[in-house]
Amino acid sequence: xxxxxxxxxxxxxxxxxxxxxxxxxxxxxxxxxxxxxxxxxxxxxxxxxxxxxxxxxxxxxxxxxxxxxxxxxxxxxxxxxxxxxxxxxxxxxxxxxxxxxxxxxxxxxxxxxxxxxxxxxxxxxxxxxxxxxxxxxxxxxxxxxxxxxxxxxxxxxxxxxxxxxxxxxxxxxxxxxxxxxxxxxxxxxxxxxxxxxxxxxxxxxxxxx
Amino acid sequence: xxxxxxxxxxxxxxxxxxxxxxxxxxxxxxxxxxxxxxxxxxxxxxxxxxxxxxxxxxxxxxxxxxxxxxxxxxxxxxxxxxxxxxxxxxxxxxxxxxxxxxxxxxxxxxxxxxxxxxxxxxxxxxxxxxxxxxxxxxxxxxxxxxxxxxxxxxxxxxxxxxxxxxxxxxxxxxxxxxxxxxxxxxxxxxxxxxxxxxxxxxxxxxxxx
DNA sequence: TGTATTTTTGACCGTATGGTTAAACCATAT
DNA sequence: ATATGGTTTAACCATACGGTCAAAAATACA
Numbered sequence: 001x002x003x004x005x006x007x008x009x010x011x012x013x014x015x016x017x018x019x020x021x022x023x024x025x026x027x028x029x030x031x032x033x034x035x036x037x038x039x040x041x042x043x044x045x046x047x048x049x050x051x052x053x054x055x056x057x058x059x060x061x062x063x064x065x066x067x068x069x070x071x072x073x074x075x076x077x078x079x080x081x082x083x084x085x086x087x088x089x090x091x092x093x094x095x096x097x098x099x100x101x102x103x104x105x106x107x108x109x110x111x112x113x114x115x116x117x118x119x120x121x122x123x124x125x126x127x128x129x130x131x132x133x134x135x136x137x138x139x140x141x142x143x144x145x146x147x148x149x150x151x152x153x154x155x156x157x158x159x160x161x162x163x164x165x166x167x168x169x170x171x172x173x174x175x176x177x178x179x180x181x182x183x184x185x186x187x188x189x190x191x192x193x194x195x196x197x198x199x200x201x202x203x204x205x206x207x208x209x
Numbered sequence: 210x211x212x213x214x215x216x217x218x219x220x221x222x223x224x225x226x227x228x229x230x231x232x233x234x235x236x237x238x239x240x241x242x243x244x245x246x247x248x249x250x251x252x253x254x255x256x257x258x259x260x261x262x263x264x265x266x267x268x269x270x271x272x273x274x275x276x277x278x279x280x281x282x283x284x285x286x287x288x289x290x291x292x293x294x295x296x297x298x299x300x301x302x303x304x305x306x307x308x309x310x311x312x313x314x315x316x317x318x319x320x321x322x323x324x325x326x327x328x329x330x331x332x333x334x335x336x337x338x339x340x341x342x343x344x345x346x347x348x349x350x351x352x353x354x355x356x357x358x359x360x361x362x363x364x365x366x367x368x369x370x371x372x373x374x375x376x377x378x379x380x381x382x383x384x385x386x387x388x389x390x391x392x393x394x395x396x397x398x399x400x401x402x403x404x405x406x407x408x409x410x411x412x413x414x415x416x417x418x
Numbered sequence: 419t420g421t422a423t424t425t426t427t428g429a430c431c432g433t434a435t436g437g438t439t440a441a442a443c444c445a446t447a448t
Numbered sequence: 449a450t451a452t453g454g455t456t457t458a459a460c461c462a463t464a465c466g467g468t469c470a471a472a473a474a475t476a477c478a
Contacts, residue, residue, distance in 0.1 A: 008455085008456090023320070024233070024235060024316070026232075026233060026235035026236040027235040027320065030435075030436060031434090031435075031436095039456080040456060040458080041457095042437090042438085042456075042457065043455080043456060043457085045436085045437065045438080046455075046456080049437095050436080050437080051435095051436065051437090100319070106312060106315075106316075106375050106376050106378070107316040109378035109379055111233065116379055116382060117382055120382050120383070125383050125386050125387070126386050126387055129387065151383075151387055151394065152397065152398060152401045152405070153405075155380065155394075156369055156402075156405060159369050159371075159372030159373070160365055160368050160369070162368075162372065163364070163367065164368070166372070167367075167371075169315070169318035169322045169325060170315070171364065172322070173329050174334050174360075177334050177335050178334070180357075185360065185364075188361065192358065192361045196361070196362075196365060196409050197409070200405050200408050217425085217426090238465070240464090240465080240466095248427090249427050249428075250466090250467090251426075251427065251428080251467085251468080252426060254468080255425075258467095259466080260466065
């Protein structure tokens with residue numbers, strides 16, 4: 001009973017995730033989610049009262065899933081360079097398996113910024129960044145990266161990794177024309193991005209601020 | 210007549226752009242566009258037959274507006290480094306004035322990839338990139354950037370510039386916590402991005418492929 | 419001024435959609 | 449076997465939405 005119960009709830013949740021990620025909150029239809037889950041539309045309302053409730057549940061879970069992938073960068077005991085290679089390899093591989101997540105999350109956040117604020121509120125990012133800074137203080141100082149410029153650097157890392165997926169629809173067209181397919185581009189990006197960004201910071205000593 | 214005619218059509222177009230960029234195709238309501246334009250809903254259908262027609266017109270114009278901003282990179286007669294500084298300064302300034310464009314365009318393209326294909330089909334990107342490559346062959350070869358890795362490099366440039374706006378909703382929350390506001394972050398990014406990326410490529414000589 | 423043409427409006431239509439409700443179904447406990 | 453409780457369904461509701469249409473208003477033309 002509770003067993004079957006959990007099963008249907010999961011079935012609904014998975015179907016909803018698929019449809020929402022694909023169509024977005026506004027484009028998704030409760031009917032489509034029901035069909036996708038192989039159940040009656042009323043059941044959606046039985047388990048998750050409204051479309052909003054269902055969406056919020058899906059959105060929250062999806063955000064957590066993506067944010068969690070950033071954790072090792074802060075936790076693992078690796079050198080800066082190792083962390084960078086680790087980050088791009090793991091993060092891009094994750095996005096390969098979930099290519100639509102970035103566009104979905106970004107879009108919904110821009111559509112309704114308040115939603116994310118509640119989610120992130122609990123994460124003390126300032127503390128995490130400071131920890132990261134202390135962990136690699138020696139290396140970072142050598143590369144002239146200050147506490148002030150750290151956000152610029154970190155966001156650049158995210159950009160290099162996430163952007164190709166967020167802009168997938170455009171890049172596919174461009175890349176097709178150059179002979180490289182999107183998949184091969186991404187595969188090559190794992191190491192390219194790491195090399196590129198390591199170069200960007202390791203020779204960054206002559207940039208006064 | 211034709212004068213007033215053009216006026217209402219423009220009024221509609223501007224209102225539609227605002228609403229579509231803000232809410233997306235699915236989230237936008239014809240009624241809202243009419244109100245925004247200060248006219249009757251039927252007039253929308255008189256000038257642009259359907260919501261699809263209106264959206265396509267808006268979307269196409271918006272894409273052109275953004276793509277046009279990339280042109281100087283290919284045309285202007287500047288050194289590579291000058292081009293890079295020029296690109297980030299101009300491009301980020303443009304996005305400052307139109308911060309919602311990246312998210313809008315990316316989202317709609319991912320939602321309906323065929324739309325962009327018709328738009329880009331005419332642009333011979335392969336040729337443009339080759340031209341760019343030839344223009345700066347000496348510098349690029351010195352930096353070990355090949356025809357094959359050029360897409361990786363160019364897309365990285367786009368990422369560094371566009372991503373902060375696409376992810377604005379998230380970054381605002383993070384940046385608020387670190388004391389820097391989004392606006393200041395962007396202002397600083399114009400020069401940071403240029404410095405950062407120039408470093409990334411100019412010392413890129415030891416990366417075998 | 420009167421007539422034809424174009425622009426603008428308000429009322430209306432059919433349908434899609436999120437949501438409700440009452441009844442059917444089904445497992446379990448007595 | 450049957451009463452009880454949660455689960456699932458079909459039928460239904462109200463509303464929102466894109467779109468149409470005929471008439472009014474404005475404009476051009478004679």
